[in-house]
Amino acid sequence: MQNNLLILISLLIILSNIFLLGSSRTGAMIRGIAFQGVLLSLLPLFLPSESVRILDIIILAVLSIAIKGVIIPHYLRKVTRNIRTKKELHPYLGYSVSVIFGLLVSYGSFYFIGKLPFMYLSISPFNTSAAFASMIIGMFIIATRRNIIAQIIGYLVFENAGFILGISIASSQPLFIEIGILLDLLAGIVIMVVAVNHIHLYFDNVNTDSLERLNK
Amino acid sequence: MTSIQFISIIIVIVFFSGILISLFLREQKSLIVVPLWSSAITAMLSIFFAVELNKSGPFLFFGNNFIVDQLSIYHVFLVNIVFLAAGIYMQDYFAKVEEKKGASVFHYRRFSMLWQAFQLMLLVVILSNNIGLTWVAMEATTILSAFLIISESNSLSLEAMWKYLLVCSVGIGLAFIGTILVAAAGREHEAAEHMNTFSGLYEHASNLNPALMLFAFIFIAVGYGTKAGLAPMHTWLPDAYSQAPTPVFPVFSGVMLNAALFVIMRYLPIVEASMGESGDARSILLLLGFLSLLFAAVFIPIQHDLKRLLAYSSIEHIGIITIGLGLGGLGTLAALFHCMNNLISKILVFFSSGSIIQEYKTDDMRKISGVMKRMPVWGSAFFVSVLVLIGVAPFSVFMSEFMIVRAAFRQGRYLLFGLFMLGTIAIFISMLKYTLDMVFKPGLEDDGSPEKVRLSNMIIIIGSIAVLLTFGLWMPPQFLDFLESAAAIIETGIKI
Amino acid sequence: MIINIIISTAAALVFSPLLIGIINKTKAFFSGRRGSPFFQMYFDLYRLLKKDAVRSGTTTIVFILAPVIVFCCTLAAAVLIPISPGTGIISFTGDFVLLFYLLGLARFFLIISALDTGSSFEGMGASREAFFSAMAEPVVFISILTILRLNGTTSFTDALGGGGAGNWIIISLATVPFFIVMLAENARIPFDDPNTHLELTMIHEVMILDNSGRGLALMEWAASIKLWLFSLIIVRIILPGSVLSFLLTFVIAVIIGIxxxxxxxxxxxxxxxxxxxxxxxxxxxxxxxxxxxxxxx
Structure with a gap:
């Protein structure tokens, strides 16, 4: 049963990735990433209980729900309101192509992970493959989207991949490291949001097309 | 080791109080002095680490989370030298900036605080023994240094900062995945609680899962390599350099890039030992190093911007260090030696070119000419530093590059030898051409006012040229011993 | 065999109008109305079957035949599905193709009868119906292939009448798209609104706008049988082991209503x-x- 729940969470993570790949509206993407953040935060609860203290797990889960599910989406929503972009204009690759790419990557990483000689280490190979798929999909979103908010969301997907991987195969990190990682993520996003605000002041729009003057 | 714990706590306190003091200061001048003083105090205190190391050999403190050995103490000193020099140069630089446009106190305060936090985090990266802590501190340096790039907000510097943030964050994310994989390999082992430290991993390296370690090392090399500016992940670097204020350059180029490479140096022996010294991990580094050299050799001849040119030169030198690491043996020694040479020559070249850019008010090399006539001191410093960078004979950069060539030759890798020579010679020619044009071509106009160089800056110029020359001509045997023991840590791992 | 056919046919004919009644009652409950009685559809069908049909002068024999063909094909498809374990009528490799192409034949006649009236309005509905069903079909087939893999058979009716359930995660991954397709195929919200006769929203309703009397009765009845068929498939996928699982179709109807x-x-x-x-x-x-x-x- 526990295994099935783990699989269900990873499936929902994959589906939310694909939702992010297919959605054009910034608001919808923010909702998607918040959903994914909350899902991820549930993962520590499935760790084998002998290897970690229960209090650590609860602190970690609560903190990451707060940061990934509430604070970061709130910030992103605020900056979106501030800069008034609703819709992505033209991504470098179409939405349907992106979605198909996401499906192929999700399945491909599942296939590929099964071949690796050390997958017996992970609590569930399915989680690990979802993590690798998220990693690639995150980079894909960063590379193919013109909208800066969408790029930040791509980065978040990418970071989430690290979080899933950390939970599913290396559960022995001390708590302070995990909290440091979360705070780093938060600080990184806050800085990116501040940068977006500055960029908005100077460029009037936040498409990365206007960020192509330093090319040599 | 309580004295060491005491001293490191003092260092942390110095930085935090420096940050706090900057919060309350209102004068721009004093805001710039604070980081200089905290660097100076740290430089003096870190001598205690060296003394302790000399007395008892490598040791851990703060419950296995920090480590002092020859390798880390070497880098601690390099970091401190650069921060001190940058701190001294900063006084003059910002005084001139102030005359020009009078940036607000807010900017100075932000700069001072970020600068100190950045230095503290770099020290944590270098002294950390915990792989997770190393990663956290490395990520923190990315975030903290992002705002150092935009001392003056304009659209171009924002663009550079955005690229820097995004590319480096993704790179650091990849490094995180590598770190996790290493931790997973360590978790298999029965001594699991020591296995998230470098020293613990060294100790049991031969029992780790080799496939997993190689897989992890790919992520680590690419991830930290992004931060180190290795090609083809270097795209953020020229943009960031072309926009950052001059005192930030050597810190980026000498320290942050080196710190990222330092982390790779920490992982290298563990991975190699786990795979039974098969050399696969070294081949990855060789590949990345040669790509960097190649990118630099291709892009340097087509630059017009002085700062971008120097950025590509940084990529070249990081590539050379990586090649040294990839060769192993004598190459490792050469790589460590090159770290120092590169750093000191970077101090010289960035400060002199910064002064030139400040004087000419442009960084377009086609518009800069007659430097030698207009500003003889900085001009000659610039000329000498470029000669050093491209590897002209009596200077120490030549020596370390020569050692790498010898290492390649001795291992019978003639193809690598040929590629290396080709790359460095191409860079030699194109950089020399630019520099000769800039320095000796008669200038169009000359306002006739004599060049004013502060005494402190003169000390930096003469001191660094002296060091480069000395180490080029004569290697002190104590220093060689020290370097060899540091290289031995990269070769065979640390024994505590 | 014969008994199975009789039971399936009777169940499809008798229970299907009730599903519509349950959906309408649920919707009435949610909007705070009392709503029409559960058996309203039976009354409607009875009333319509008594009446003679009026048809437009431009229509041809296609229009007259279409309600009968639609009704028969839909009913035949519904009969193929076993309502409890071991009551399958036929089973062979790829029988789901027969099942869904019977429905396809019904849809074809529905479409050409709509086109036969010559009204541009009905033509529009027909084109939409063709478009959406073309997109819904792959989804149905993929879901069915999943179910077949889980049960290790090549016959859909065997899988439905079998009794071995697979992992609930995969089953839900097959059922959720099937449910969405059911809403699309049966012209329910969010694809089509069965209650309105506003020209821009209609798909199914617009195609039977010219039918009246017995023809309309057969068309409506066929539509409700189709709904019964889809909900029966879903129920059989989720609970293949139980004899009385077909009663859960009423739960599906409530869910549709919600x-x-x-x-x-x-x-x-x-x-x-x-x-x-x-x-x-x-x-x-x-x-x-x-x-x-x-x-x-």
Missing amino acids: VESVIARTTLLKIPQLLFSAGIIAFLGFFLSFSKIFVWS
């Missing part, structure tokens, strides 16, 4: 997106049905 009460009809342009996402879920389930992980767990 969905119709809480979701608004989407714009026409978004319908392909919705079906596309159903297809993605179905694909994911299909991929996963190949994986070893569900053997390990």
Whole structure:
């Protein structure tokens, strides 16, 4: 049963990735990433209980729900309101192509992970493959989207991949490291949001097309 | 080791109080002095680490989370030298900036605080023994240094900062995945609680899962390599350099890039030992190093911007260090030696070119000419530093590059030898051409006012040229011993 | 065999109008009305069957035959589905193709009878019906392939009448898209609004606008049998072991009622997106049905 729940969470993570790949509206993407953040935060609860203290797990889960599910989406929503972009204009690759790419990557990483000689280490190979798929999909979103908010969301997907991987195969990190990682993520996003605000002041729009003057 | 714990706590306190003091200061001048003083105090205190190391050999403190050995103490000193020099140069630089446009106190305060936090985090990266802590501190340096790039907000510097943030964050994310994989390999082992430290991993390296370690090392090399500016992940670097204020350059180029490479140096022996010294991990580094050299050799001849040119030169030198690491043996020694040479020559070249850019008010090399006539001191410093960078004979950069060539030759890798020579010679020619044009071509106009160089800056110029020359001509045997023991840590791992 | 056919036919004929009644009652409950009685559809059918049909002068024999063909094909498809374990009538490799192409034949006649009236209005509805069903069909087939893989058979009726359930995650990955397709195929919200006669929203209603009397009765009855068929498939996928599982179709009807009460009809342009996402879920389930992980767990 526990295994099935783990699989269900990873499936929902994959589906939310694909939702992010297919959605054009910034608001919808923010909702998607918040959903994914909350899902991820549930993962520590499935760790084998002998290897970690229960209090650590609860602190970690609560903190990451707060940061990934509430604070970061709130910030992103605020900056979106501030800069008034609703819709992505033209991504470098179409939405349907992106979605198909996401499906192929999700399945491909599942296939590929099964071949690796050390997958017996992970609590569930399915989680690990979802993590690798998220990693690639995150980079894909960063590379193919013109909208800066969408790029930040791509980065978040990418970071989430690290979080899933950390939970599913290396559960022995001390708590302070995990909290440091979360705070780093938060600080990184806050800085990116501040940068977006500055960029908005100077460029009037936040498409990365206007960020192509330093090319040599 | 309580004295060491005491001293490191003092260092942390110095930085935090420096940050706090900057919060309350209102004068721009004093805001710039604070980081200089905290660097100076740290430089003096870190001598205690060296003394302790000399007395008892490598040791851990703060419950296995920090480590002092020859390798880390070497880098601690390099970091401190650069921060001190940058701190001294900063006084003059910002005084001139102030005359020009009078940036607000807010900017100075932000700069001072970020600068100190950045230095503290770099020290944590270098002294950390915990792989997770190393990663956290490395990520923190990315975030903290992002705002150092935009001392003056304009659209171009924002663009550079955005690229820097995004590319480096993704790179650091990849490094995180590598770190996790290493931790997973360590978790298999029965001594699991020591296995998230470098020293613990060294100790049991031969029992780790080799496939997993190689897989992890790919992520680590690419991830930290992004931060180190290795090609083809270097795209953020020229943009960031072309926009950052001059005192930030050597810190980026000498320290942050080196710190990222330092982390790779920490992982290298563990991975190699786990795979039974098969050399696969070294081949990855060789590949990345040669790509960097190649990118630099291709892009340097087509630059017009002085700062971008120097950025590509940084990529070249990081590539050379990586090649040294990839060769192993004598190459490792050469790589460590090159770290120092590169750093000191970077101090010289960035400060002199910064002064030139400040004087000419442009960084377009086609518009800069007659430097030698207009500003003889900085001009000659610039000329000498470029000669050093491209590897002209009596200077120490030549020596370390020569050692790498010898290492390649001795291992019978003639193809690598040929590629290396080709790359460095191409860079030699194109950089020399630019520099000769800039320095000796008669200038169009000359306002006739004599060049004013502060005494402190003169000390930096003469001191660094002296060091480069000395180490080029004569290697002190104590220093060689020290370097060899540091290289031995990269070769065979640390024994505590 | 004969008894099975009789039972299936009787169940399809008798229970299907009740499903419509339950949906309408649920919707009435959610909007705070008392609503029409559960058996309203039976009364309607009785009333319509008594009446003679009026037809437009431009129509041909196609229009007269279409209600009969639609009704018969739909009923035949419904009879193929076993309502309890071991009551399948026929089973052979790829029988689901027969099942869904019987429905396809029904749809074809529905469409050409709508075109036969010569009204541009009905032609528009026909084109939409053709468009959406073309997109819904792959989703259905992928979901069914998943179910077949889980049960290790090549015959759909065997799988439904079999009794071995697979992993609930994969089953839900097959069922959710099937449910979405059911809403699309039966012209329910969010794809089509069965209550309105506003010209821009209609798909199914508009095609039977010219039918009256017995023809209309057969068309409506066929539509309700189709709904019965789809909900029966879903029920049989979820609970293949139970004899009385067909009673759960009424629960499905309640769920449809709830969905119709809480979701608004989407714009026409978004319908392909919705079906596309159903297809993605179905694909994911299909991929996963190949994986070893569900053997390990």
